Amino acid sequence: MLALTERTIFVLMVAVFGSITLWGFFNMYRIVRRGRAASKFQNLIPQAVKAFLEVGLQTPVYKSRLILTTFHAFIFFGFSYYLLVNLNDLLEGFLPGYSTAEVSTGIIGPLNFLGDVLSIGVLLGVVVFLVRRFIAKDKRLEFNKDVLLYPAVEKGGVKRDSLVVGGFILLHVGSRFTGQALRLAERSIINPMQPFASALSFALRALPPSAFTSAIHASWWIAIGLIVVFLPYFIISKHVHIIAAPVNLGLAKQGERGHLDPAVPPGAPPDLAPGAATLADLAWPRLMDAYACIMCNRCQDVCPAHNSLRPLSPSALEINKRYWLNENFTGFAGGAASPPLTEFAISPEAVWACTTCFACVRVCPVGNEPMADIVDIRRRMVNDGAELDSGIQSTLEKIGKTGNSFGQAARNRAKWAATLDFKIKDARKEAMEFLWFVGDYASFDARVQEITRTVARVLKSAGVDFGILYDGERNSGNDVRRVGEEGLFEQLAEQNIAAMSKCNFQRVITTDPHTLNALKNEYPDYGGKWDTIHYTRLLAQLIDEGQIKLAKKLDYRVTFHDPCYLGRYNKGFNPPRALIQATGCEFVEMPRNKENSYCCGAGGGQIWMGTTPPGERPAENRIREALAALATLNGHGGNGAKPDKPLLFVVACPKDVVMYTDAVKTTGNEGKIEVKDVIQLIAEAMGEELQTSNSQLQNAVPA
Amino acid sequence: MNIVVSIKQIPNLTDELEINAEGTGLDHDALQYVLNEFDEHAIEEAVLAKEATGGTVTVIGVDTTGELDGALHTALAKGADSAVKITGDFPRGTDSHTQAKLIADAIRGMSPDIVLTGVQAADDRDGQIGPMIAAHLGVPYVGVVTGVQVKEGKAVVHKEYAGGVMAEFEVALPMVVGVQAAHQPPRYAPVSKIRQIAKTAKIDEVTGGAGPRAGSTVRRMFKPESAGHAEMWEGSPEEVADKIATLLAEKGLVKRG
Numbered sequence: 001m002l003a004l005t006e007r008t009i010f011v012l013m014v015a016v017f018g019s020i021t022l023w024g025f026f027n028m029y030r031i032v033r034r035g036r037a038a039s040k041f042q043n044l045i046p047q048a049v050k051a052f053l054e055v056g057l058q059t060p061v062y063k064s065r066l067i068l069t070t071f072h073a074f075i076f077f078g079f080s081y082y083l084l085v086n087l088n089d090l091l092e093g094f095l096p097g098y099s100t101a102e103v104s105t106g107i108i109g110p111l112n113f114l115g116d117v118l119s120i121g122v123l124l125g126v127v128v129f130l131v132r133r134f135i136a137k138d139k140r141l142e143f144n145k146d147v148l149l150y151p152a153v154e155k156g157g158v159k160r161d162s163l164v165v166g167g168f169i170l171l172h173v174g175s176r177f178t179g180q181a182l183r184l185a186e187r188s189i190i191n192p193m194q195p196f197a198s199a200l201s202f203a204l205r206a207l208p209p210s211a212f213t214s215a216i217h218a219s220w221w222i223a224i225g226l227i228v229v230f231l232p233y234f235i236i237s238k239h240v241h242i243i244a245a246p247v248n249l250g251l252a253k254q255g256e257r258g259h260l261d262p263a264v265p266p267g268a269p270p271d272l273a274p275g276a277a278t279l280a281d282l283a284w285p286r287l288m289d290a291y292a293c294i295m296c297n298r299c300q301d302v303c304p305a306h307n308s309l310r311p312l313s314p315s316a317l318e319i320n321k322r323y324w325l326n327e328n329f330t331g332f333a334g335g336a337a338s339p340p341l342t343e344f345a346i347s348p349e350a351v352w353a354c355t356t357c358f359a360c361v362r363v364c365p366v367g368n369e370p371m372a373d374i375v376d377i378r379r380r381m382v383n384d385g386a387e388l389d390s391g392i393q394s395t396l397e398k399i400g401k402t403g404n405s406f407g408q409a410a411r412n413r414a415k416w417a418a419t420l421d422f423k424i425k426d427a428r429k430e431a432m433e434f435l436w437f438v439g440d441y442a443s444f445d446a447r448v449q450e451i452t453r454t455v456a457r458v459l460k461s462a463g464v465d466f467g468i469l470y471d472g473e474r475n476s477g478n479d480v481r482r483v484g485e486e487g488l489f490e491q492l493a494e495q496n497i498a499a500m501s502k503c504n505f506q507r508v509i510t511t512d513p514h515t516l517n518a519l520k521n522e523y524p525d526y527g528g529k530w531d532t533i534h535y536t537r538l539l540a541q542l543i544d545e546g547q548i549k550l551a552k553k554l555d556y557r558v559t560f561h562d563p564c565y566l567g568r569y570n571k572g573f574n575p576p577r578a579l580i581q582a583t584g585c586e587f588v589e590m591p592r593n594k595e596n597s598y599c600c601g602a603g604g605g606q607i608w609m610g611t612t613p614p615g616e617r618p619a620e621n622r623i624r625e626a627l628a629a630l631a632t633l634n635g636h637g638g639n640g641a642k643p644d645k646p647l648l649f650v651v652a653c654p655k656d657v658v659m660y661t662d663a664v665k666t667t668g669n670e671g672k673i674e675v676k677d678v679i680q681l682i683a684e685a686m687g688e689e690l691q692t693s694n695s696q697l698q699n700a701v702p703a
Numbered sequence: 704m705n706i707v708v709s710i711k712q713i714p715n716l717t718d719e720l721e722i723n724a725e726g727t728g729l730d731h732d733a734l735q736y737v738l739n740e741f742d743e744h745a746i747e748e749a750v751l752a753k754e755a756t757g758g759t760v761t762v763i764g765v766d767t768t769g770e771l772d773g774a775l776h777t778a779l780a781k782g783a784d785s786a787v788k789i790t791g792d793f794p795r796g797t798d799s800h801t802q803a804k805l806i807a808d809a810i811r812g813m814s815p816d817i818v819l820t821g822v823q824a825a826d827d828r829d830g831q832i833g834p835m836i837a838a839h840l841g842v843p844y845v846g847v848v849t850g851v852q853v854k855e856g857k858a859v860v861h862k863e864y865a866g867g868v869m870a871e872f873e874v875a876l877p878m879v880v881g882v883q884a885a886h887q888p889p890r891y892a893p894v895s896k897i898r899q900i901a902k903t904a905k906i907d908e909v910t911g912g913a914g915p916r917a918g919s920t921v922r923r924m925f926k927p928e929s930a931g932h933a934e935m936w937e938g939s940p941e942e943v944a945d946k947i948a949t950l951l952a953e954k955g956l957v958k959r960g
Contacts, residue, residue, distance in 0.1 A: 408717055485893060486895060490891075
């Protein structure tokens with residue numbers, strides 16, 4: 001179809017633009033290589049297969065925004081198919097007389113049909129995306145007021161890029177589609193296997209016959225020539241996600257979600273500073289993240305800090321990294337240093353607003369881990385003696401001095417147990433089946449101690465052989481590590497492991513999901529290899545086996561909040577629900593549940609912070625969500641009608657008890673809903689089966 | 704600039720304080736010891752002064768607990784250059800007269816330009832260590848200081864008076880400063896750095912001689928005893944209000960209308 005000059009021009013264009021593009025990819029590779037070593041990637045082939053299936057089925061994209069994702073799927077499938085379509089276009093251009101537009105039989109027939117339908121799918125998808133961004137102006141594409149934005153981002157770089165990419169797709173696919181219609185119109189035929197192109201061809205038949213040849217040539221150039229021209233831009237565009245995202249998914253974090261990479265890569269020289277100050281301090285997959293990011297802001301949607309109007313946006317972090325790299329492309333690839341990340345990628349306020357809830361990492365459709373950057377930035381700040389939030393600093397100092405975040409003397413740790421009418425075994429002196437790692441909040445917080453005693457009473461009544469470490473236990477260090485104090489975490493892990501190693505037990509149970517996470521996922525690196533489970537899992541098992549008998553059916557309507565470190569991090573979704581169901585309570589799920597549970601706002605050291613920022617706190621937002629969910633149950637009146645049974649907000653984390661009890665008060669919902677730990681439901685349902693008592697307390701407090 | 708910081712350890716006040724069997728002091732062995740909070744400010748102010756004008760910071764203390772190393776390592780991690788501990792038969796709760804004499808003897812040979820120490824400590828509350836070191840060394844002392852600037856043989860110190868009044872002193876060096884608060888909050892020392900220092904840093908050890916002993920002895924130490932009992936009034940707001948009015952009238956504070 002193409003004339004010799006056209007073919008020559010095309011080959012030259014491919015040579016020139018192709019070379020620039022290859023040079024770009026080479027530099028992109030050099031940029032990613034600037035990052036620090038990452039933990040070893042294993043099982044590369046299964047991972048690659050997994051990534052291939054994920055991309056093919058679009059499952060990571062379907063984790064949120066179902067409708068928009070469907071339009072994305074149209075574009076994705078269309079574009080994938082266009083690899084074949086464009087090959088055919090090249091043949092049409094270069095093989096004289098080769099044309100498939102009119103073919104409706106054989107193998108080409110159905111292939112034509114797919115191409116025709118998918119072209120419309122892509123165009124529809126892109127129009128929807130452009131309308132959403134530029135006409136409907138979807139708020140989710142914007143950032144909170146005080147989010148740090150790199151100047152190029154601030155000036156609307158993402159918008160311009162989106163317009164260019166959208167325009168490119170419209171022109172490329174639209175022109176190719178029009179080319180097919182022109183070919184049909186030229187010969188006044190319709191191809192039943194190209195229904196949409198045939199429909200357009202009716203309108204195009206009105207063109208003067210002399211116009212067809214040049215129109216077909218123009219459509220070829222706008223479709224295929226445009227790709228070649230676009231290729232170099234591809235390198236600096238978010239569109240590069242079509243290559244970077246699948247690679248990123250293939251290289252996504254392996255192992256447990258709750259296992260942080262160490263602050264310095266294993267085998268690094270001893271003077272290498274921990275954590276990250278500049279881009280090159282990040283592990284190389286974190287640099288890859290910047291290229292994989294499609295700037296959809298889904299991470300921001302689920303971020304509790306963002307939703308509390310704090311200046312944190314995980315996506316802004318990735319986007320800033322990317323735009324800085326675009327502007328310093330060859331410089332950084334060649335070894336130049338970046339400014340501190342806190343000056344262009346994320347503000348210090350935002351660094352300290354993260355609750356480490358993992359929601360951003362979980363929801364990301366391209367396998368990015370913005371949270372890992374934040375923890376690494378914290379690590380370096382702590383290491384360099386940066387000014388810390390006064391609450392965090394004093395808590396770290398308390399933990400360093402006393403081994404607990406309350407600054408209490410170690411010998412007060414088991415004081416909560418003093419009012420029980422039985423003595424809990426001392427794991428340092430006796431053998432036992434279960435070592436119960438109680439945790440700081442469960443041990444020291446006056447609002448939680450009664451719940452801790454209830455756990456002890458239920459275990460005792462069920463005949464569980466358990467004991468505690470008494471003053472041998474220290475803060476597990478889970479949140480210490482997530483605040484960036486790697487040294488203190490290591491010290492606590494070593495101390496706890498040393499204390500536990502001297503004891504004789506088979507398994508570990510924890511009350512605090514944060515503790516569960518550290519013991520289960522991070523202590524093994526330090527030699528503490530035990531089978532650690534959350535107490536909800538043990539209780540569910542005991543009920544199954546009939547060791548705990550629930551004598552009473554409870555008459556509450558309840559919802560359950562998945563604690564981040566129990567649910568999203570450690571997949572403990574089912575045991576708490578099984579326990580609630582066993583008590584006979586009427587159970588209602590909140591819209592955000594299990595993997596998509598919404599953080600209470602306490603994690604990652606937030607509960608230690610001295611200042612409470614203005615705005616709706618995550619826990620308050622959650623209480624409102626719970627009340628709405630409990631009110632709209634089928635057959636029960638919302639609309640302010642008085643509920644027919646008491647409403648409960650059930651949790652399984654000591655920090656949640658504190659956070660939500662507070663949030664019920666601050667949202668003015670006292671008397672409407674009560675916060676209870678799942679253990680309190682079990683104890684109540686056990687009725688007479690709960691044999692032990694909390695003797696002194698019962699005497700002291702009149703019923 | 705040769706800066707010396709004198710520190711001491713005191714019982715952790717979040718602990719429940721126990722009185723010894725004789726009833727004359729704390730049961731020291733049952734208590735956990737931590738660095739005096741005012742001394743933490745003295746260390747910070749010393750490091751800030753060093754960062755502003757150069758020089759070295761030496762931290763020194765009497766090891767009354769056998770655990771002073773931890774506090775010295777932390778000070779080194781925060782930016783001090785060397786650490787000295789005075790050892791000998793000095794039990795927990797050694798009085799301030801003895802500690803001041805030991806410190807003064809140990810630092811005389813170091814010819815410090817300025818000595819900083821916490822203005823007081825919660826264990827004895829006598830605020831004497833600073834003034835006594837100054838007296839032993841025969842140099843001036845200013846206490847309740849919230850900021851120190853050193854230049855050309857002089858120090859400008861800010862002293863805080865009651866009622867929010869500030870004074871600025873210019874004092875010829877050498878001198879001793881009793882620090883109320885550093886002009887910035889004490890920095891955080893990351894544990895990895897402290898542990899690194901604990902492995903590598905050398906703490907100089909000085910054997911202390913006999914101290915002069917305190918001029919006073921504690922006759923009796925005890926927990927506050929309640930002088931009376933509170934009576935809780937229950938009932939409706941009206942009933943409680945009536946009781947209050949009756950009581951005020953009985954006391955002759957108001958007349959019942």
